[in-house]
Amino acid sequence: MTELTFAGPSGVLILSAYAVLMLLIGWWAGRGQGGGGRTARGYYTAGGGLGMVTLFFTLYATQYSGNSVVGYAPQAYRSGFLWWHSVPFMIAIIAVYLLFAPRLYVLAKQQRFVTPTDFVRHRFGSTRLCLLTAVVMLWGLGNYVLEQLVAMGHGIAGLTGETVPYEVGVLVFVVVMLTYSWMGGMRAVAMTDVMQGIALLVGVAVLLIGALYLAGGGLGSLTTYLTETAPEKVGVPEGSDAVNWLAMIVMIGFGAAVYPHAIQRVYAARTERTLKRSLAWMAWMPLVTTGVVFVVGLAGLQLFPGLDTERSEQLVGMIANEVAGVNLFFYLMMILLFGGVVAAIVSTADSAILSFSSIVSSDIYGRHIAPDAPESRKVLVGKLAGVAAVAVLLLLAWNPPGTLLSIFVLKFELIVQLAPVFILGLYWKRMAAGPTFWGMLSGAVVAGAATLLGFGPFYGVPAGLVGLAVNVAICVIGSLMVGRSAVSDDDGDRTAATRA
Template sequence: MEVELAFSGWSGIFVLALYGALMLGVGVFAYLRNRGMRESLDEYYLGGRGLGVMVLFFTFFATQYSGNTVIGYPPTAYRMGYQYLVSVPFFIMIIMVYLFFAPRLYALGRRFSLLTPVDWIELRFRSKSVSILAAILMLYGLANYLLEQFVAIGQGVSGLTGGTIPYQVGVIFFIVIMVAYSWLGGMRSVAYTDTIQGIALLFGVFTLLIGSLYYFGGLPSAAAYMQANAPEKLNPPDAAGLTRWFSLLVLVGIGAAIYPHAVQRIFSAKSEATLKRSFIRMAYMPFLTAGVVFMVGIIGIAAFPGLSTANSEQLVGIMANALANQNTFFYWAMVLLFGGVIAAIVSTADSVLLTFSSIISNDLYGRYIKPDASEYQKVLAGKLVGLAAVAILIVIAWYPPATLYQIFVLKFEVLIQVAPALILGLYWTRLNARAVFIGMLAGAVMAGVFTFMGYRPLGIYSGLWGLVLNTGICVVGTLLAGAGTAEREHAREVIGFRYG
């Protein structure tokens, strides 16, 4: 069931046009400000390694919290009740994983001028097979993620405008704008637009919570309703539920922290102190974002009881409709909320596209296809291949085929297989490149096979079974064969420096 928003239509079109013009303006500003450096890989893909605390914080925020957090989490909380409180630790886990490896990786990035996560893997293992496999897994995950955002953009635009702008037109409109400002300004455009979109999203989310508390009642009334009508939504999870909680925490915590576009932001920081201060601010966001939308979902249980699974997916739209009908302030606040949600989806897509292009230009084209290419040629190759990938994904997103669902859900399961190479390689000098390659390949194959079979032993996600096999092969293979003398000497030279 599609809920037509009461406040949608021309007001929605006005807000979307405003967002689009603002994004293009940011792209032009970044282009004009850095015209002399736009052919540089560092400038285009990392913003000259000079992002300050607030811009870095908001670009991390936009990377981790897409529009799906606002639209998708409340319905899940509505259906599960307090068991979905696990959505807050999801994001806390991501920060914990970041803190485990990000400061050290940042220092190495500065020392060796690393541009992408594949750059680090190539430097550490000096293995063509490991680097290419890691690049393929990352590109697969990024293309998968980008396709999800394109579908979400089209659906969001169509919903906000009450169908005045059709799904396909919405996809094309915002993708053209996204490609334009990314092409013009690179990372600086992306980071600046992330800041604008992050502020808009936070404003909308808190307005939604305040309006829900005022008009629909707070958590105590929701708890009283659940106690009387749905006590299972107040109960803690059973043993199987706890297993799913734990496995999902690990999968999301590691998988989201090693998103290639998230890793690239580590390299973009102006200094290590800037990076750490940004993470300190990020530590509050699980409560201020995931926690807030969780409360909205819980409030909705009593405010709009009895929604079916399909109808509950429209919960945020239903609540926003009700608030928009209260007064003029909430009318425009809800329009801005949904405009901010679409802008947040675009901000996630632009980050993914930029990193996709950087892996093509730096790690495949620049390293293996044309090593003597200039930085301008590398940037251009990344832009053109990225544009071609966008065109292919638009064709797929035009009429999203249900048969691709199983491929879509492989995003985290496959991407997480890069973690041993990326993280263990930072600390273990003996780690063997051949064991890393075999482990990464075996883990990806197992995760894919388990996912397609729908096989989830003990309720644990297929990506984690793949990661266990992957890590086991890395550790056992290294202990049995070890690294050669030259490999260990190189590893000590790369990661054995005094840190801190």
């Protein structure tokens, strides 16, 4: 391998330029908000005023995080053609969005929702269900941010040839992220998403062209090479792998669509037409992003054969540096990709932190600790909670608990348990709060216990999907047994089983 193109001062300079640009965007967005940054709705959902282009890119940044580039290519390197299912599960997310997002948007606009649990409270009227929903969301968001911090470290270390060490890269960009999020809230996050989205789309496309050029041909010749050197990576998957493929499409399709920061982007759309058009654009992104990254990972098998798991985690950085050495054009495009990958990771992390802060601010502090506190104090408490959460997660990021993929899958085991309350809750008037609470709790316990104890997958079906089946069964059967009349929960709340 040739000398790393971005090692030394050039890599540090590129990172610094992107950091300054993100800070300027955050300052400008905060300056333009007026009083919006002092209210929960203004700070956490941009006042429901995001236009189509901004909404598209912030949805894109939410779905395509650092894991989608830095983590997916190494997984394709290790798994071969089996990892193609990363494309259909990204398509499944859009399908689930279209299933419930437009209907949820109309209700959110009418009721001026800020956090995802505002819908749960409006629909079911149950305090304990809202608290359980908040706890599951906070777990998922914390796991999601941890994933981004690990991806951030691997991405920066790989792209700079470890000139910027893993820990230093994470720490510096966490400070940048917290600073511009603090200044501009959702508006700043969405505007940085536009910047990183453009850089990522262009950079990934050129990365594919450069990788195939270095590999000596197109996808056909690459497949021939793999057939001759690693036939197990192009063979027909075994039965359990095929079942796992389908199960992961279902679990990730439903899980990613009900992530708190995804739901808040639905709230932030300016109009229903804006939301639908943004989702229509998003339908093409799995092929031009995840599909491209998949092929890049396969090309890595020819460019860097024999990498172990730890070393393969830096595959994207290694390929990008090789491509940058081809000529000046590729060098400039890899600068764009370099910053775009880091910005994508940071932009995804800031979305999750913003959602984490909003839940603490409105659903815990504002509703149960200090309901009479002014809006500005609630927002401040949410900001401080986000900073504290990042500080704790940084300690975990220094010694990450596994590869990016294992972290990625772990969070879905619990977050997918939110799907019934949002999707069934929107469409099924008979769904009652009591069974919904016990279904979500049971599903989370089954999925969490199986994961922690090392059980599963069950014949290829992940524990999260088994937990979801338990969850849905309890919700449906329990609600049918309860009937249409309003029921009293154990906590004394009157649940609105017949409320739309």
